[in-house]
Amino acid sequence: MAPVLEATGIVKRFPGLIALDQVSLSLTGGEVHALMGENGAGKSTLIKAVTGVTSPDAGEIRVEGKPFQPRAPHDAMARGIRTVHQELNLVPNLPVAENLALGRLPAGPFGIRWHEVRTRAEAALARIGVTIPVSRTVGALSIAEQQLVAIARAVDRWAGEPLRVLILDEPTSSLDRAEVVRLFDVVRRLRNEGVAILFVSHFLDQVYEISDRITVLRNGRLVATGTVAEIPHLELVQQMTGRSIDLESRSGARSRAILGESTTLLEATSLGKRRSVSDVTLTIRAGDVVGFAGLLGSGRTEAIRLLYGLDRADSGRLTGRGPGIRGSLRAGFGLCPEDRKRQGIFPQLSLRENILIALQAQRGWWRPLTKGKQRGLVDDAIARLRIAATDAEQAIGTLSGGNQQKAILARWLAAEPKLLLLDEPTRGIDIGSKADLMGEVERLRSSGMAFVFVSSEMPEVVAASTQVAVFRDRRMVSVFAGASVDEPTLLAAIAEGAPSP
Amino acid sequence: MKSKPPYFWPLLALVAVLLIDLILAPSFFAFTIRDGRIYGSLIDILNRAAPIALIAVGMTLVIATGGVDLSVGAVMAIGGAVAACVIARPSDCILNGLQLPPTAFYAVAAGLVAAALCGIFNGFLVSRVRVQPIVATLLLMVAGRGVAQLLTNGQIVTFTDKTLSSLGSGGTLGLPNPLWIAAFVALAVGILCRRTALGLFVEATGENEEAARIAGLRTRAIIGFAYVLCAVCAGLAGILAAADIRAADANNAGLYAELDAILAVAIGGTAMTGGRFSLAGTLIGAVLMQTVTTTILTRGVSAELTFVLKALIVIGVCLLQSPVLRSRLRNPA
Known part of the structure; x- marks a missing residue:
């Protein structure tokens, strides 16, 4: 034909x-x-x-x-x-x-x-x-x-x-x-x-x-x-x-010891907001990767917004940070948002500026990073996350979506937060980049950083997390940790109450 | 290939206009020195461009945050009126109640404080109440002139203080004072923006306010700062204008200043949608417009034509900056 x-x-x-x-x-x-x-x-x-x-x-x-x-x-x-x-x-x-x-x-x-x-x-x-x-x-x-x-x-x-x-x-x-x-x-x-x-x-x-x-x-x-x-x-x-990736090689949550004695960074008790999400009960400690599993629209992004302070909770309790976004920033939290175009990038600004903005915001406007320090941080981020760009001064809006995503991740890694909330960080990026990104997450986790990790891809959540919170119909329904984190369990929790096919 | 700085095209236009002057009237470039001061068309242009350049510097930051400030003309009037009232103490003026000493220092300080209050009002409406900038500043554009008239009781307040009037008409090291003041403010703002991270913060806020907030910027404070700085610049320009004529004219001071300032920013290559800004471009824009005006007036063209010719030049520069047109010219396929 x-x-x-x-x-x-x-x-x-x-x-x-x-x-x-x-x-x-x-x-x-x-x-x-x-x-x-x-x-x-x-x-x-x-x-x-x-x-x-x-x-x-x-x-x-x-x-x-x-x-x-x-x-x-x-x-x-x-x-x-x-x-x-x-x-x-x-x-x-x-x-x-x-x-x-x-x-x-x-x-x-x-x-x-x-x-x-x-x-x-x-x-x-x-x-x-x-x-x-x-x-x-x-x-x-x-x-x-x-x-x-x-x-x-x-x-x-x-x-x-x-x-x-x-x-x-x-x-x-x-x-x-x-x-x-x-x-x-x-x-x-x-x-x-x-x-x-x-x-x-x-x-x-x-x-x-x-x-x-x-x-x-x-x-x-x-x-x-x-x-x-x-x-x-x-x-x-x-x-x-162009290289062979062993898809099964990533270690699951089971093999990962949960750091029992480490400091608690954020603790939510029955946190909720009307018409948004309810019953968010979580304890996030240093060295944790808390996976959020659930279908699209199940309340994962809404929970992230509450935890970071983009939305104000109207019920429950949250300890570990002051009120609002400023409280989150002062406590050393960061957020890679789901909607990269609307909430993530500054399209006309350079890759360098996009990467350094969070760290610079942390330092305040009166303490600019020196040229040399800027170059060091940016070159390091570009190399480590393999961001494909002609040079650091290229406007980020001209990069491909996956590279923009990596740049936003690099932005927060440069700021060295204690807790980083990642909302669908792997959406729309390729397998190699995913591996780069998840490798970074694991490396930083083992050095004591904590993550909240939202992904629609169950194997990723299972592979990366120390505990997994399951969301269904705008409610957090359960938390699994350690050995109980596996795909069938999570799927059952997500599907529970749904009519069987 | 390194891309041209945003002020390349307006600079080219400025050089072109000056070349025309050189051909038509070489005397345009003549200097004379009298009483220790340099006189000549070029100095005159810079001196007259100073107030608009001053306002345009502040306006650049406001536009970079994605806003606009229409109230600068009215704030000029307020700044001039307050300074004149403090120093001249006209009867029935409500400012007399403040019992400020009638010296140039207090006059200038009071004028700047009044302007800063205007800026706080604008900034509050835009960043907290989230009124659209064009509407928010339109309020003060209308009301501010009324406030200035209330302060002066609708009269032209004249004064004779030598120190204050020398700010507008005096000179230092051979050059007029407004030029020094505008240059100093532009340099100070330039250093403030580019030697610290403030410029980046303003640009990031203008590019994508929500992303800036999530990344940890205090966007409301940044936007508020831009409006306050803009208003203080406008107030200072108003004081200079009043000092120049030794009088505060609340009806006419700073009339259409907002339009000239916005034009200077636009010519200078700062996008009205916010984000990247260029202070150098803005200054060149302000000087370019005054050069055109002076050129037209010295050529004996009727003053009515000035505005039309100015508009044509603005269109020309904006077209030259347009990436669409430039790529068309390069690949005429």
């Missing part, structure tokens, strides 16, 4: 590096094609090249056999190539219905037909099997729901044009299992309609669950392409990383 979209010999250079070096990609109608690679492998650049966001320096793109040279994203959309980006491009202050209708508001003789806007939006959401009240403001939705709205918009966009290629960039990174299943149902339905789907994800299980073919990039080069059967699990990981 002839490919719907065929890119051959794509080259894209940026100052100081070649982002894409003779990369080819071929998408056939009716297939789900996984595009795999670590951070900075060139996945985003390749997507940008075929969707007209950037123009390649060399190479050829064909859509249904005809040459295609997109100048702007508009061109790609007009040819039926639509993208749902990892960083959602929605207008937070507008309701769902208007977000879905943006750019094609139906006009009648008396202005916009608002009723039609609503009914169309409801239809678009219904098509992907989602019910979200279309009058709700997008900013008030959870990230998962926003993701679904973005997908609905891409699927529905410009209904007059046939959808040929749907590019899903990390679509599942914020979805819980039920939502992933629902999304995959939509993906399969579109595939059966003959749409080619390019699927970018770091979740290997999901890739094998949904994909027909896989293309692997590493350092801007095409290293493998073939059917799912031709590229088994281990092979894929080795191709992506």
